[in-house]
Amino acid sequence: MRLFSVLLLSCASPLLFAADLPGSHDLPIVPRMPDAQIVDYRPPAEMERIYPMGSIRKISGQLRFDGQVGARGTTTSVTYELPPEHSSIAAFTAAREALQGQGAELLFWCQARDCGESSLWANEVFGNAKLYGADAQQAYLLLRRAAPNDNSLVALYSITRGNRRAYLHVEQFDASTPLGELLPTSATLLRQLKDTGELDLPKLGGEPQPSWLTLLSRGLNLDTTLRVSVSGPNAEAWRQALIGQGVRAARMETGGSEAPGLRLELLR
Known part of the structure; x- marks a missing residue:
């Protein structure tokens, strides 16, 4: 044994x-x-x-x-x-x-x-x-x-x-010292959106910011087959600004205002 x-x-x-x-x-x-x-x-x-x-x-x-x-x-x-x-x-x-x-x-x-x-x-x-x-x-x-x-x-x-x-x-x-502002890449934003179905950006509760508009519009236009809902306190302002950056209006819907910042959700 x-x-x-x-x-x-x-x-x-x-x-x-x-x-x-x-x-x-x-x-x-x-x-x-x-x-x-x-x-x-x-x-x-x-x-x-x-x-x-x-x-x-x-x-x-x-x-x-x-x-x-x-x-x-x-x-x-x-x-x-x-x-x-x-x-x-x-x-x-x-x-x-x-x-x-x-x-x-x-x-x-x-x-x-x-x-x-x-x-x-x-x-x-x-x-x-x-x-x-x-x-x-x-x-x-x-x-x-x-x-x-x-x-x-x-x-x-x-x-x-x-x-x-x-x-x-x-x-x-x-x-050792403050890192300052660091922004993600557009491809990273798209990958997160496609992988998790959502993109939460709690710091973006105010009016649309040019740097983030550029990143988000480029990310969304890397795959023009996607449709998203845009939510948050200034959701419609962000949606209109993204349209101004070349994202087709038909690809975006305005969601609720409950999110603390900007929130994009993939529409299946």
């Missing part, structure tokens, strides 16, 4: 008994997926950090991307290997929803080949070879935490490698 028990334990999944990397711990802002283990941990360190806000590529040996957020501050990161029953995108989605539930704002979101080469994200951006996998199996997200922690950014990167092992990388950056 004792021999049988030993054989049974030796055949069990290694993840069941795997321990976290010594000295590592979770970041409080992102809950751990059940049975995930920490395989890489970088304690708080002060550094200059640049986070891409566009697809990355290498040209003449230099890393290139369309936009970025850069500052000096303290960076802490943790990388999880996920259990076989959970996909990298499921862990990515759970982390995103948890952060948005805390009021974090999306700045940039890409998935699969829209992100560029996984090898560049793994080695050039995060300096972690464990994160190198198939370009089609990656996702990246950059968020800004809600006030009073709005000088803090969170980067998420998920990947499934060729051996089917899945990873989620979580990185928190606390800037």
Whole structure:
């Protein structure tokens, strides 16, 4: 019986008994997926950090991307290997929803080949070879935490490698100086709208702002098949302003005024 028990334990999944990397711990802002283990941990360190806000590529040996957020501050990161029953995108989605539930704002979101080469994200951006996998199996997200922690950014990167092992990388950056105004990309606004069915912008309760009008109109016109309802205290003013920016009137309906700010909902 004792021999049988030993054989049974030796055949069990290694993840069941795997321990976290010594000295590592979770970041409080992102809950751990059940049975995930920490395989890489970088304690708080002060550094200059640049986070891409566009697809990355290498040209003449230099890393290139369309936009970025850069500052000096303290960076802490943790990388999880996920259990076989959970996909990298499921862990990515759970982390995103948890952060948005805390009021974090999306700045940039890409998935699969829209992100560029996984090898560049793994080695050039995060300096972690464990994160190198198939370009089609990656996702990246950059968020800004809600006030009073709005000088803090969170980067998420998920990947499934060729051996089917899945990873989620979580990185928190606390800037030493105020980050100022940071705006999302139009493609990110569209991705959130299509993925979640809604776009909540609580800070936009007043009259239409030119910078946001440009972002929203460009995002909506990236997919002209979509129809949305526009809600909030100044919903009709935003709707008319978006029409003035080239969004067809037939694609938008005016919703209620109960939302604290501007709210766009996808009409199925």
